[in-house]
Amino acid sequence: MGDKKLQSVQVLLFSVIREQAGIDSTTLQLDPGEAVSAGLLLERLAATYPAIRPMLPLVRIAVNREYVPREHMVQAGDEVALITPVSGG
Amino acid sequence: MGDKKLQSVQVLLFSVIREQAGIDSTTLQLDPGEAVSAGLLLERLAATYPAIRPMLPLVRIAVNREYVPREHMVQAGDEVALITPVSGG
């Protein structure tokens, strides 16, 4: 259990993409020692939740509460959030 | 009395120029049918209240509650105000 948790990435979804996916969070498993780019992680997520695929070009990715480029390497234990264009204010 | 009032111009002073002159208003008499420029009217006032003379270059003149150029002709019955640089707000 402890090992498994260390190999997982928490993914958070909000607003329109949350509704399209039908979930507000999920966990993706990495192989031991594996690191994947944020962009690839999105692809894996879209394989499971195809309804989100049309939105991916507009999604910004945040890792551990900071915006990152798609090349950013995500590691076990990271918190990843999918940020569709914001509309606060 | 009625005729005399018709030949007079009311002059209002505010803030620093009011304190320098020692009055907040005065009346200048015009000859029957006379009209004088606002600039000349200031000169007449400065002859009576020489303490205001140093400020005259900075004074804007309002006639009947509108800013006017110094060439504006003042007539009997007008309300003239001496507006030193404003500092409201």
Place this chain on the structure above:
Amino acid sequence: MTLISNDSAWITIQETPLSLEEVSEFLRVEEAGAVDIFLGTTRRWTEVEEKETDRKTGRPETVLLEYECYKPMALKEMHRFVNEAFSRWPVCRACLLHRIGEVPLREISVIAGVAAPHRADAFAACRYLIDTLKTRAPIWKKEHFVDGDSRWVEGDSAPEHLSSPDTM
């Protein structure tokens, strides 16, 4: 000049404290999504003091400001500024309120407020109202210092540029 006398403008000069709550209630209308409100308050050190710091041994502190105005003309000018704001920007509501008499530290001497559908217009029109008020409205402030001294604040208006309403 057409005075805006309908419900979309609120212009006043008063001796009593200005109420921000009333301003907010006035400006928040269903047609507007953006409200910008500027407050001028009495500060302990004024701009004049800052400029003179280098040639003075100390900076006398201001304890209150005292405002004097040529009220009928000031109101007429304030109406003019608000009219102009309505004509230049898509504005739902606008207010321009000035307190006169004594205004102690931290208290509000002036409120300019604009409600518009979008924020760029609210900011621009609000800025316009306070900028024109400060250069054109016949209102003057006197600083009263902690040592009992006082003096009229030197205005920074340029008479040659503002001698006629048409040159605004």
Place this chain on the structure above:
Amino acid sequence: MTLISNDSAWITIQETPLSLEEVSEFLRVEEAGAVDIFLGTTRRWTEVEEKETDRKTGRPETVLLEYECYKPMALKEMHRFVNEAFSRWPVCRACLLHRIGEVPLREISVIAGVAAPHRADAFAACRYLIDTLKTRAPIWKKEHFVDGDSRWVEGDSAPEHLSSPDTM
């Protein structure tokens, strides 16, 4: 990143109504002579509706907005914006408050406020706070229409320009 945790900044996200009086009390300090406060309010017609007017038969009216956020990141971003405002302009105090959940017509969803010695800085820093919040803070609004329909408002942010905090 250094978070401003002292008394000069006030940042919050809350489900309850925002108080303009508390904002005014917080911003009006003796060192500041100029306070600019921006309010975002729920309006009956939104920008999206305006754009679509020509290709729709009617304009459904909005009856309330509903806000959702990624709260820990939104707060972190809001602290960043306020920090940046303090570093760019001479600012005495600044606040950035957002309400989430349901915000009915006319009520306030966001307040950005800045107190500065002079008004140009107050306006510029306040504008900066609301502009950056609207393009960067992970907060979303959903419109609820009078006919019972609802939809997420399309944000107008440009991901390619904002993928990194350093490109602000």
